[in-house]
Amino acid sequence: MSSRRSRHSGSSRITDDQINDLVSSLQQLLPEMHNRRSDKKSATKVLQETCNYIRSLHREVDELSERLSELFKKPTQLKLILLEAY
Numbered sequence: 001m002s003s004r005r006s007r008h009s010g011s012s013r014i015t016d017d018q019i020n021d022l023v024s025s026l027q028q029l030l031p032e033m034h035n036r037r038s039d040k041k042s043a044t045k046v047l048q049e050t051c052n053y054i055r056s057l058h059r060e061v062d063e064l065s066e067r068l069s070e071l072f073k074k075p076t077q078l079k080l081i082l083l084e085a086y
Contacts, residue, residue, distance in 0.1 A: 019043070026050050 023043045027033045030049050033041060041049075071078040 023047070 023046050027041060027046045030053050033046065033049055071081065
């Protein structure tokens with residue numbers, strides 16, 4: 001597979017080098033993979049880990065949203081938490 005070969009998607013073109021750069025950038029954004037920068041991972045592995053990480057972030061946002069909703073139902077508890085934060 002040539003690194004100069006282009007992939008066609010409609011009117012846009014992306015080279016294998018660009019794909020490799022993007023996969024490297026993704027790998028650096030992933031906490032578990034970023035700590036092991038010297039290990040070169042396959043693009044498939046990086047994409048799988050990226051999807052898993054995004055799913056976990058979605059779950060975390062959902063959980064935090066639920067907690068915040070619960071706090072808004074109890075204004076005195078929310079005030080105490082906010083006072084402790086400052």
